[in-house]
Amino acid sequence: MNNNRSFNNTENISLATTEIFLSYNARFWILLLFDIPSVACALFVLFCILIDRKLRSNIKNHVLVIILLLGIGSQLIDVPFYLNFIVHSSVVPSKPSTCLLWWFVNIGMYDGGVIFMAWTAFERHIIVFHEQWISTRKRRIIIHYFPMFFLILYIFIYYIYAIYYFPCENTYDYTLPFCNEFPCYTYDPIMGIWDWIADITSPTFLEVLLSVAFIF
Known part of the structure; x- marks a missing residue:
């Protein structure tokens, strides 16, 4: 427990340090000016695929639709939450449900x-x-x-359980972005390692490996 607290304090210091590199106004306008066209482009591509029967039935586009939906969810929730944090210099509304939703979108x-x-x-x-x-x-x-259906179920079931129901105590710091950056399950020796290996490292490695193999 003491190690976790020490690690959390280190994370907080590191996060607070990074907050000084750009002014609040600069970060706000950079995020806003990039997020609006990003959402518009994602919605436009999604609209074009869904209204065209040929594009909609092409299996090459099915995963693209899922990725677009996940990205739009992040753009419409994660980025506005951070913009709201910049405006108020704290997480608003300052309650656990806000942090849990932010973690689910930002991480899941x-x-x-x-x-x-x-x-x-x-x-x-x-x-x-x-x-x-x-x-x-x-x-x-x-x-x-x-496989697509299985992956969708896995992603939502795993992260809903990990963030909302995993038996550990979250620390909510409303003065920091993302309410202290990480939910408590990430510090668990099993859940944390599984998440890092199965959900982050392995998919990233496989994507790079398969993309390079496709070229050659």
Whole structure:
């Protein structure tokens, strides 16, 4: 417990130090000016895919739709929360539910995007080099739809449990962005290591490896 507190204090000092590099006004306008066109572009691409039957039925676009939805969720919740923090110099409203939602979006949706980027890199190899694996409806259900459905369930079930229900005590510091940066499950020796290896490191490594392999 003392080690966790020491680590938390170190994180807080580090986070507070990084806060001085840019003024609040500069950070606010940079984020706002980039977030608005980013949301508009994401919604436009999503709209184009969904209204066009040919694009909508193309399996190459299905993962793209999921990644766009995860990204839009982050853009519409995570960024506005941070902008609100910049304006008030604290988390508003200052209550645990705000922090939990912020963590879920900032960590869960971001890591979900990383996982689906890795799946996209893997599925690209199937589409290009093993198209016969998805040549029938049954094969598409097994190879294409089922893995996506499983990953969606995994991401939401895992992060809802980890952030909202995991039996540990969160520390909420409303004077810092993200309410103290990390939820308590990340300090658990099992949940924390699993999250780091299975949800962050491995998908990132696989995405890079598969993308490089595709080039060569």
